[in-house]
Amino acid sequence: MFLKKVIQIGLATTILSVGGSTGTPLVTAIEINKNPTPLETNIQQKQDPLAFDKNTTSISKYIFETLKSNTSKSIGDLESIRVDFTDVTFYDENGIELNKDIIIENISKEIEESKNPIIGISTWREGGSWTSGSGYSSCKGTAIHGFYSGFELVFKADYTNLQGNYDQIDRIYNVNWAGLGNFSLISQGIFRAKEQSGYSAYGGVKGGWNLGNVSKSLYLYFRVGNDTAWIDSNM
Known part of the structure; x- marks a missing residue:
């Protein structure tokens, strides 16, 4: 559903922060890719810890946050997983830059559809x-x-x-x-x-x-x- 096509991230910085319920960042990963290569990705796959689902909200235009249960902590404790697309550039399989705003808009629509309990x-x-x-x-x-x-x-x-x-x-x-x-x-x-x-x-x-x-x-x-x-x- 989300970004099923080949995506390239190049000359851009991708920042991913994972924090606990206290809001303190646990992991910060910074990746700079100067030589973009195709990446096969489907961020809605259930095995992907960054999968966007009904527990995901948009906290700004380019930043999405998903709350998930942290099984290593007490029941009811949640961890916050944020994906920041602010500095990401998207390319198609031919290396042509895509309109990021349209991609982000489609992600937002898919998230809203996932909140609908009657989807079939x-x-x-x-x-x-x-x-x-x-x-x-x-x-x-x-x-x-x-x-x-x-x-x-x-x-x-x-x-x-x-x-x-x-x-x-x-x-x-x-x-x-x-x-x-x-x-x-x-x-x-x-x-x-x-x-x-x-x-x-x-x-x-x-x-x-x-x-x-x-x-x-x-x-x-x-x-x-x-x-x-x-x-x-x-x-």
Whole structure:
């Protein structure tokens, strides 16, 4: 979720301070990297002691603090783990500097989403009737479902697999949604009716969803190509 892409930190100073409940720093690490190299990082992994989660708060624009139980001390004693991005420069895999403010904004949004106790993500398809003939198989009325944080989006699709030829989506219809939050439809229907060389046929639904102070652009697409079909979604 957070910073899944390769990140480089170069010509910048990264400061990490870890303090106990008294506020006294226990560890201060300063790293200056003059020759940036790619770093694979995912700071939301649970095994990472610096993982940002629902116990994390933003104490300034670039500084985040996570409170965690200190098992070496008495019950209820917490340690404060701070990550300071003030002097950090972010690069993409091609060495191009990224907009730090946008990255920090995305981190803040992810932290807020992690505080939501109803987060759940899944997609599935069900049903549909098949007809087959010489060199083709058609499915009508398969239902494509997406579920996110108590909100469900669904539509039906008809499509055809053509053996030795390009597959196609014949129809996208019966778009419906229900559940928690508000949803505003942006686009729906068939976006590429017929498979092309290197590109699947696809269609579906895209819209804006919000619940409280959490907002997200959701898409639920159905794709066909190479005589198969699959769901493409961020739900």
